[in-house]
Amino acid sequence: MRRSLPVVGDLPAFQSDRLRFITSTHRDQGDVARFRLGPFPVWQLAHPDLVRSVLVTDAAGFRKGMVLQRARVVLGDGLLTAEGDVHRHHRDLVQPAFHSRRITGYASVMIERAADTAGAWVPREPLDVHASTVRMTVETAASTLLGTSVDVSTVEEALADFLSAYKLAFLPFSEKLQALPVGPLRRLQRGRQRLHGLVDSVVAERAASGHDGGDLLSALVLGSDGDGAALSSQELRDEATTLLLAGHETTANTLAYALHLLAAHPSVQGSVQDEVDAVVTGDRPVAADADRLPLCRAVVSEALRMYPPSWMMGRQALVEYSVGSQVIQPGDLVLLPQWIVHHDPRWWPQPYSFDPSRWLSDGAGSADRPRWAFFPFGAGLRRCIGEGFAWTEAVLGLATIARRWRLRPVPGRPLRLEPLITLRPRGGLWLIPEPR
Numbered sequence: 001m002r003r004s005l006p007v008v009g010d011l012p013a014f015q016s017d018r019l020r021f022i023t024s025t026h027r028d029q030g031d032v033a034r035f036r037l038g039p040f041p042v043w044q045l046a047h048p049d050l051v052r053s054v055l056v057t058d059a060a061g062f063r064k065g066m067v068l069q070r071a072r073v074v075l076g077d078g079l080l081t082a083e084g085d086v087h088r089h090h091r092d093l094v095q096p097a098f099h100s101r102r103i104t105g106y107a108s109v110m111i112e113r114a115a116d117t118a119g120a121w122v123p124r125e126p127l128d129v130h131a132s133t134v135r136m137t138v139e140t141a142a143s144t145l146l147g148t149s150v151d152v153s154t155v156e157e158a159l160a161d162f163l164s165a166y167k168l169a170f171l172p173f174s175e176k177l178q179a180l181p182v183g184p185l186r187r188l189q190r191g192r193q194r195l196h197g198l199v200d201s202v203v204a205e206r207a208a209s210g211h212d213g214g215d216l217l218s219a220l221v222l223g224s225d226g227d228g229a230a231l232s233s234q235e236l237r238d239e240a241t242t243l244l245l246a247g248h249e250t251t252a253n254t255l256a257y258a259l260h261l262l263a264a265h266p267s268v269q270g271s272v273q274d275e276v277d278a279v280v281t282g283d284r285p286v287a288a289d290a291d292r293l294p295l296c297r298a299v300v301s302e303a304l305r306m307y308p309p310s311w312m313m314g315r316q317a318l319v320e321y322s323v324g325s326q327v328i329q330p331g332d333l334v335l336l337p338q339w340i341v342h343h344d345p346r347w348w349p350q351p352y353s354f355d356p357s358r359w360l361s362d363g364a365g366s367a368d369r370p371r372w373a374f375f376p377f378g379a380g381l382r383r384c385i386g387e388g389f390a391w392t393e394a395v396l397g398l399a400t401i402a403r404r405w406r407l408r409p410v411p412g413r414p415l416r417l418e419p420l421i422t423l424r425p426r427g428g429l430w431l432i433p434e435p436r
């Protein structure tokens with residue numbers, strides 16, 4: 001058992017290897033574990049019933065955790081970080097853009113971006129697939145949701161600056177320290193300025209032109225919020241920044257991890273190619289194919305299970321909350337770790353093995369698996385609004401790439417994970433594309 005230190009508590013052990021820390025905490029203390037990150041008492045709840053309770057049935061007793069509270073410096077009152085009535089109001093405004101009919105409409109852009117991405121790969125040259133999928137998903141989110149193109153490098157660099165501030169989230173008083181011109185804080189400020197500069201110019205252009213491109217941003221800029229008043233420029237900036245950031249990197253990671261898993265399992269890759277070849281008639285899929293590719297979907301599910309981009313969700317208790325004989329006090333932090341629950345052998349036999357058949361009706365089956373043993377998109381009122389978008393983009397992206405390329409691992413470049421706000425591949429995710 002680790003010893004918690006005075007003042008900093010378990011923060012150094014947590015920061016030095018977060019996945020190992022939460023895994024060993026679960027091993028040592030079980031489904032209800034307690035530790036301290038700096039000044040904050042933290043509870044790690046790692047059982048599907050507790051996930052349901054905190055996110056669904058008892059969700060009113062919690063607000064977002066420390067990381068997303070502090071992300072407000074960049075995301076303001078955007079959907080991911082807003083609370084209460086502001087959140088409800090914004091969710092109502094944004095929801096129509098994520099209707100399944102609209103997503104089918106975005107599918108052609110998703111396929112085109114995936115085909116362009118795969119079309120730029122050089123045969124047999126090692127490639128950072130993650131950098132490629134990030135570029136692809138930024139372009140897709142900008143085009144479908146904001147109705148424009150954006151400078152991808154600006155978004156990527158701003159995101160890297162933003163994520164680098166993750167380590168500060170559990171420091172005491174870090175909100176007040178945010179103005180200091182040091183290290184990661186300077187990077188955070190730089191990223192925020194870049195991103196806001198980019199988003200402000202897109203919003204201003206749309207407002208000035210009055211052009212309705214049928215995208216979400218047009219609806220938010222030109223529409224009204226129900227009382228006849230347009231959203232303020234601050235609200236528009238928050239929402240557009242949130243959708244641009246939340247709407248790309250998680251899907252990019254999922255697709256990159258799915259490709260990594262296929263490269264490491266050539267026989268499954270062969271079966272995926274057979275499925276794609278049987279369904280896709282031209283050189284790339286069409287929107288309707290998203291529902292005809294069960295194995296591609298199962299591979300994406302396994303990628304989301306094994307490498308959940310949201311590897312841990314945070315909440316802060318607003319009221320007393322009892323778990324068995326333990327009482328969580330108002331102000332305590334609660335962590336719900338997808339990383340632990342998705343690798344728990346009670347719900348997932350051989351949890352570290354890649355086995356897409358878990359997701360196929362003729363496979364190992366899911367009948368006796370609890371509903372919330374898998375929650376890559378969260379749950380309840382704060383569940384990911386982009387879930388349908390992400391599934392369509394990942395499945396069609398995978399099929400587009402599999403139609404054209406066979407991937408192999410790069411010797412000496414294993415996957416290394418970096419758990420920040422999202423679970424990213426550290427130093428990129430390198431594969432070798434072979435033409436089929």
Ligand code: HEM
Nearest residue numbers: 079080246247250251254310376377378382384385386390
């Ligand atoms: C594989 C891809 C994705 C994963 C794993 C993912 C995961 C999540 C999770 C776990 C949450 C809940 C956070 C919480 O409750 O604290 C969330 C919320 C959110 N996601 Fe996603 N997401 C993905 C793709 C997307 C996409 C494509 C978009 C937009 C186009 C998006 C936009 C959002 C927004 C706006 C929220 C906040 C929703 C609310 O609170 O009402 N996400 N996402």
